Amino acid sequence: MDxxxxxxxxxxxxxxxxxADVPELVALIESAYRGEASRAGWTTEADILGGQRTDPEGxxxxxxxxxxxxxTVERDGEPVACCQLExxxxxxxxxxxxxxxxxxxxxxxxxxxxxxERLARxxxxxxxxxxxxxxxxxxxxxxxxxxxxxxTGRTTPFPYGDERFGLPRRDDLVFELLVxxxx
Numbered sequence: 001m002d003x004x005x006x007x008x009x010x011x012x013x014x015x016x017x018x019x020a021d022v023p024e025l026v027a028l029i030e031s032a033y034r035g036e037a038s039r040a041g042w043t044t045e046a047d048i049l050g051g052q053r054t055d056p057e058g059x060x061x062x063x064x065x066x067x068x069x070x071x072t073v074e075r076d077g078e079p080v081a082c083c084q085l086e087x088x089x090x091x092x093x094x095x096x097x098x099x100x101x102x103x104x105x106x107x108x109x110x111x112x113x114x115x116x117e118r119l120a121r122x123x124x125x126x127x128x129x130x131x132x133x134x135x136x137x138x139x140x141x142x143x144x145x146x147x148x149x150x151x152t153g154r155t156t157p158f159p160y161g162d163e164r165f166g167l168p169r170r171d172d173l174v175f176e177l178l179v180x181x182x183x
Contacts, residue, residue: 010075014115017070022059024079029054032098041101043140049166062096073112083116092120094131113147121182129182132175149178
């Protein structure tokens, strides 16, 4: 009999981040997207972007801005994931989504996304969830499409030259808007 804990062991708990969480959340977000640690998961951006994904100032801004929250997901009191939710009238914006690389692929991300959608709908009355994804991230976009998001074809430029968003390794990066109606 296999007694090893599953990758999805332990029920996650959800809470809003506080400023005291900033250092741990920056480390979590960085580990999910950049550098060698990110390669343990499937959402790495290490091949298209170097440098940082975020910084303490960016995380603190999400936590403290009116109409914004950074939902922190914990297991046994330890942060294992997070996501940004921003209230924009009938629309909620979803971003800064990070799951610890070793926990990716086990269903946790799907559960967090569903909880974020529920919160946006029930607490803010949002009718749609919006997000932007780097358009060359086809596997990630496909994952969101399987969860009901649709590509809009609307893009915004990647902020080349602004190292707060990373160091591009390609010259064709743009953000594409994905949208999902929240029933």
